[in-house]
Amino acid sequence: MSQFSLLGKRRFAPFFWTQALGAFNDNAFRNAMVMLVAFQMSLGDKMVSLYTNLAPALFILPFFLFSATAGQLAEKYEKTRIIRYVKIFEIVAMTIAAIGFFTHHVSLLLVVLFLMGVHSTVFGPIKYAILPQALDRSELVGGNGLVETGTQLAMLIGMIVGNSLMLIAGYGPLAASATTILIAIAGYTVSRSIPVAPATAPDLRFNWNPFTETVRVLGITRADRAVFNAVLGISWFWFFGTVMIAQLPNYTLHNLGGDGSVNTLVLTLFSLGTGVGSLLCERLSGRRVEIGLVPMGAFGLTVFAVDLYFARSGLAPVSGLDWHGFLRAPGTWRIALDLTMIGVFAGFYVVPLFAFVQSRTPSDRLSRVIAGNNIVNALLICIASSFGIGMSHFGFSIPQIFLATGLINIVVAVYIFTLVPEFPMRFITWVLVNTLYRVRVDGLRNIPEEGAALLVCNHVSFMDPLILMASVRRPVRFVMYYKIFNIPILRFVFRTAKAIPIAGRKEDPALMDEAFERVDEALANGELVCIFPEGGITRDGAIAPFRPGVDRILARRPVPVVPLALRGMWGSIFSRRDSALRRMRVPRRFWSRIELVGGALVPAEQANAAMLETRVGELRGDQA
Numbered sequence: 001m002s003q004f005s006l007l008g009k010r011r012f013a014p015f016f017w018t019q020a021l022g023a024f025n026d027n028a029f030r031n032a033m034v035m036l037v038a039f040q041m042s043l044g045d046k047m048v049s050l051y052t053n054l055a056p057a058l059f060i061l062p063f064f065l066f067s068a069t070a071g072q073l074a075e076k077y078e079k080t081r082i083i084r085y086v087k088i089f090e091i092v093a094m095t096i097a098a099i100g101f102f103t104h105h106v107s108l109l110l111v112v113l114f115l116m117g118v119h120s121t122v123f124g125p126i127k128y129a130i131l132p133q134a135l136d137r138s139e140l141v142g143g144n145g146l147v148e149t150g151t152q153l154a155m156l157i158g159m160i161v162g163n164s165l166m167l168i169a170g171y172g173p174l175a176a177s178a179t180t181i182l183i184a185i186a187g188y189t190v191s192r193s194i195p196v197a198p199a200t201a202p203d204l205r206f207n208w209n210p211f212t213e214t215v216r217v218l219g220i221t222r223a224d225r226a227v228f229n230a231v232l233g234i235s236w237f238w239f240f241g242t243v244m245i246a247q248l249p250n251y252t253l254h255n256l257g258g259d260g261s262v263n264t265l266v267l268t269l270f271s272l273g274t275g276v277g278s279l280l281c282e283r284l285s286g287r288r289v290e291i292g293l294v295p296m297g298a299f300g301l302t303v304f305a306v307d308l309y310f311a312r313s314g315l316a317p318v319s320g321l322d323w324h325g326f327l328r329a330p331g332t333w334r335i336a337l338d339l340t341m342i343g344v345f346a347g348f349y350v351v352p353l354f355a356f357v358q359s360r361t362p363s364d365r366l367s368r369v370i371a372g373n374n375i376v377n378a379l380l381i382c383i384a385s386s387f388g389i390g391m392s393h394f395g396f397s398i399p400q401i402f403l404a405t406g407l408i409n410i411v412v413a414v415y416i417f418t419l420v421p422e423f424p425m426r427f428i429t430w431v432l433v434n435t436l437y438r439v440r441v442d443g444l445r446n447i448p449e450e451g452a453a454l455l456v457c458n459h460v461s462f463m464d465p466l467i468l469m470a471s472v473r474r475p476v477r478f479v480m481y482y483k484i485f486n487i488p489i490l491r492f493v494f495r496t497a498k499a500i501p502i503a504g505r506k507e508d509p510a511l512m513d514e515a516f517e518r519v520d521e522a523l524a525n526g527e528l529v530c531i532f533p534e535g536g537i538t539r540d541g542a543i544a545p546f547r548p549g550v551d552r553i554l555a556r557r558p559v560p561v562v563p564l565a566l567r568g569m570w571g572s573i574f575s576r577r578d579s580a581l582r583r584m585r586v587p588r589r590f591w592s593r594i595e596l597v598g599g600a601l602v603p604a605e606q607a608n609a610a611m612l613e614t615r616v617g618e619l620r621g622d623q624a
Contacts, residue, residue, distance in 0.1 A: 003139070003141075003146055003282045006135070006139065010195060011134045012134055012135065012146075014190050014191065014193035014194045014195075015083075015130060015134065015194050016146060016147065017187075017190045018083065018087070018191045019127055019150065020151065020153075021154070021183055021184075021186055021187035021190065022087075022090065022123060023154035023158065024161075025090065025183045025184055026116055026119070026155075026158065027154070027155045027159045028159070028161050028162035028165070028176070028180055028183070029094065029112070029113075029176075029180050030059070030116075030162065031159045031162030031163050032101070032163070032165060032172075032176040033101075033109050035162070035172075036104070036166055036173070037106055037109075054110065055110065055113055058110055058114045058117065059113050059114070060378050060381060060382060061114065061117060062117035062120075062121040063124075063375060063377070063378035064378055064379075065121075065210055066121045066210060067124070067125070067217070067371040067372070067374045067375045067378075068210055068216070068217040068368070068372075069208070069210055069213060070121050070122045070124065070367075071125045071370065071371025072204060072206055072207065072367075072368065072371075073122065073125075073367075074126045074371075075129075075200050075364060075365070075366075076204045077202075078196060078197060078198055078199055079126050079130050079133075079199075080191070080194045080196055082126060083126060084188065084191050086122050089119055090119050090187060091188060093115040093184075094112075094177075094180040094181045094184045096108065096111070096112050097109060097112040097180060098173075098180075098181060101173035102174075124371070124374045125368070125370040125374070127370075128357075128366075128370045129363075129366045129367040131143050131147070131358060132358045132359070132363065132366065133197045133198075137473060140355045140358055140359060141290070142282040144278070144351050144358075145279050145280075146278075146279070148274065148278040148351055149274070149275035149278045152271040152275050153271060153272075153275055155271065156268060156271040156272075159264075160264060161179065163260075165179055200363040200364045200366065204364075217369075218375065218376075220368050220369060220372060221368070221372030224360065226360060227360050227361055227369065229419050230291075230353045230356050230357050230360075231357065231372065232416055233349070233350075234350060234353050234357070234373055235373070235376040235379070236380065236412050236416075237350045239380040239383060239384040239387075240405060242384035243384045243387060243388050243401065243405045244305070244342065244402065244405065246385065246388050247401055248267065251399075252266055254315055254316065255312055255315060255316055256316055256321070256326060257315075257317070257318050257319040257321050258322070259320060259321065259322055261322045262321060262322065265326065265327075265336075269339045269343065270339050270340070270342065272340065272343065273341060273344040273346070274343035274344070274346050274347045275347070277297075277344035277347020277348050277351075278347035278350075280344075280348070281347060281352060285352065290430060291352050291353070291422065292352075292423075292427040292430030292431070293348045293349075293351075293352045293430070294348070294423050295413065295423055295424055296345070297345045297346065297347070297348035297350070298345075298410070298413035299345075300341065300348065301345050301346060301406065302410050303406075304339075304341045304345065305402050305403070305406030306402075306406040307334075308335065308338040308342070309402050309403035311331065311334045311338055312335060312399065313397070313400075314397075357369060357373065391404065422497075425492065428492070428493055429466050429493055430470060432463070432466055433466055433467055434470075436463065436572075437467065437572070439470070439471060439594055439595070440594070440595045440596075441595070441596045441597070441598075442595065442596075442598070443597050443599060444472060444598045446598045446600055447474065447598060449474070450526070452524070452528070452529075452557070453559055453560050453562055453601075454529055454530075454553060454560070454561045455468070455528060455531070455562050456532075456533050456546075456562075456612050456616060457530060457531075457532055457564040457565065457566060458534065458564075458565055458566055458616050459532035459536065459537050459538060460537065460566050460569035460570055461537060461569050462484055462487065462537065464532065464569070465478045465499065465530070466490070466493065467594070467596060468596065469493075472528070476497070476528045476530050477498055477499065477528065477530070478529075478530050478531075479500045479502050479515060479519060479532070480494065480501060480532070482502060482508070485499060485501040486501075500518045500519060501515065504535075516553065516556075519557075520553070523553075523557045530564075531550060531553070533609060533612065534546060535547045535549075538570070541570035541571075543613065543616065543620065545613065546610070546612060546613040546616075548609055550609050550612060554607055558604035559604055560601050560604055560607075561601070561602045561607040562598055562599065562601055563602065563612055563616045564597070564598050564599070564616070565597050565616050565620040565621075566595070567596075567597065567620060568594040568595055569592070569594050571592075572592035572594065597619050599615050599616075599618075
């Protein structure tokens with residue numbers, strides 16, 4: 001089922017349109033205000049510079065002041081009710097903005113900008129914490145992709161509309177005021193259709209002190225190392241995006257030689273690219289939270305940011321181009337491609353990170369973790385603004401700023417991936433499996449979303465653990481023959497995935513006993529453990545008798561068992577072939593079509609080696 005089907009479901013669609021309308025209004029108001037202040041009030045350059053630099057600071061300030069409080073609200077109270085209050089607040093803010101537009105009262109408009117910052121601050125933790133309540137785990141990536149795409153397009157359209165409305169001769173303030181108020185009312189109306197999203201921590205003791213609560217929220221955010229580093233990754237995305245987008249107006253004017261329509265085109269390419277990348281995440285990840293896309297996204301951001309520098313490192317040869325003239329000018333299609341692909345890889349980068357945070361964080365803390373994420377985001381946005389201003393002050397050109405940002409991105413990515421090797425491990429797994437095989441999965445919903453369970457599967461090739469790792473939505477601890485565990489390159493993947501090496505009793509009895517101890521410890525901690533009970537890779541394509549290790553595990557730690565079967569693996573690359581195939585020199589199949597199927601959950605008291613061997617054989621059918 002496509003992720004777009006979510007747009008027809010009440011549990012997602014009203015929320016999607018509510019947040020999209022809010023993003024539209026936020027940007028429409030801000031751009032209308034900038035057009036009024038910069039072009040229609042006859043203010044001096046110093047005053048215009050003061051207001052335009054003060055505006056972002058006022059919008060960001062509430063994120064520092066109120067994010068922690070917003071996180072508490074989203075967990076202690078029912079979320080839909082808070083959303084409706086937030087939308088009423090937006091209607092009031094837009095009404096005040098209308099007064100500011102008509103009276104040309106800049107201070108009042110700056111107050112409204114602060115209020116819209118409060119609006120976004122309160123809505124932020126709800127925006128991402130409500131998705132895991134409304135969507136299945138398999139829908140998280142698709143839902144986040146839609147939200148990211150909708151937000152980007154709404155922001156883009158809002159910027160264009162806000163600019164255009166204020167430029168209407170004689171009616172600009174009226175048009176901008178009427179539109180933003182009507183959109184706010186529409187947002188409230190749609191929000192009334194959002195289904196109830198119960199409080200996840202109703203007994204939370206509310207702390208009204210924003211400073212002490214900010215410290216506590218940041219502590220909660222840092223509690224899980226992997227989640228916190230995902231938060232750092234998301235915040236770096238905002239740093240990267242802020243630096244790039246802040247330079248675009250002057251880049252358009254001086255380096256591209258374009259007018260306002262070219263600036264709009266550049267923003268459109270970036271936004272559309274981000275939307276496309278966000279939507280592609282579900283297809284590329286196979287509807288699972290695939291953080292292996294994050295390193296690919298980081299790599300793409302650097303490649304195209306650096307290429308943007310080489311595409312045009314100096315000033316434009318001509319000036320005054322409209323968007324059509326720009327596209328016809330020599331060399332500009334390369335620039336357009338770079339800008340679009342930066343957006344695409346930004347989608348690959350940020351959507352899995354949000355889905356990862358949502359899937360790994362307990363529901364009673366998720367809103368506060370999102371609030372902590374917003375605080376760190378705001379800090380990185382401020383640093384990004386200072387970085388851009390500082391680079392310009394020291395004489396760096398805009399293309400050089402792009403180049404520096406792209407190169408720094410590699411340093412930051414390597415740092416984050418070193419702290420959490422799960423990211424590059426998942427990337428290696430994703431690349432290997434999707435390069436060598438075409439995998440279809442069925443029945444994996446039988447694997448419990450939480451709690452301990454034992455997975456048993458037939459063993460056909462050296463790649464079996466990677467295929468299961470790439471297909472099962474939860475992290476899995478694999479028990480594998482120590483010689484496979486020690487294969488170069490794959491050893492990094494297996495160690496990072498906390499695989500458990502094992503040897504035969506005659507080879508290394510100590511390692512065997514240690515393996516069973518680690519299996520029991522993992523099951524006691526509520527983890528998934530996968531074993532290949534045949535004790536080795538099949539040599540003829542048939543299932544070998546299951547060894548008694550599975551009975552030993554279940555006797556000590558009775559847990560439910562999920563039988564799995566790999567189909568179509570025999571004869572594929574990295575599988576063994578029988579002597580007849582070797583004599584015939586039949587080539588192993590590359591990019592094979594294979595299947596991973598799961599059977600019904602077997603209670604611990606019913607499971608034994610012989611019965612599980614039969615179940616796996618039935619799932620396997622006539623193929624290995």
